[in-house]
Amino acid sequence: MDALIRYGLSIEEIKNMINSNDELNTVSDKNINKIIEILEGLGCSKEQIKNIMNTNPFLISRELDELKKLLVKLLDFGLEDLQIVIDTNPFILNIDYKEIDQIYKQKKKEGLTEEEIKDYFYYESYKMI
Secondary structure: OOOHHHHHOHHHHHHHHHHHOOOHHOHHHHHHHHHHHHHHHHOOOHHHHHHHHOHHHHHHHHHHHHHHHHHHHHHHOOOOHHHHHHHHHHHHHHHHHHHHHHHHHHHHOOOOOOHHHHHHHHHHHHHHH
16 A cells, blocks of 8 residues: 555545455555556556546556456557546446457447547446446
């Protein structure tokens, strides 16, 4: 939890996050720092990262390999501004990468264009959670 404090989250914010996701008590600072590095690598600002973690504390206890696979899958769909997608919809980070692939294929099958599918992930994907 020290990593969250050092990153600038308040004790109250951390308590609220733990109330939502008690698995946070078992997450190492090393893993928290790696998640922060991943989000920074996507272009997320410090404020965005704090907001993402506050809104979706389940991200912090997520397996790193699964998170990376999900992000790669989203990038494969052409979502260049991925930081915008996860800032506007941090819960998308809880979805399994295979589920995201199924959603993409389903939208293709429904006749949506590539641009419409991108828009779905930017603006509508919160509905799939």
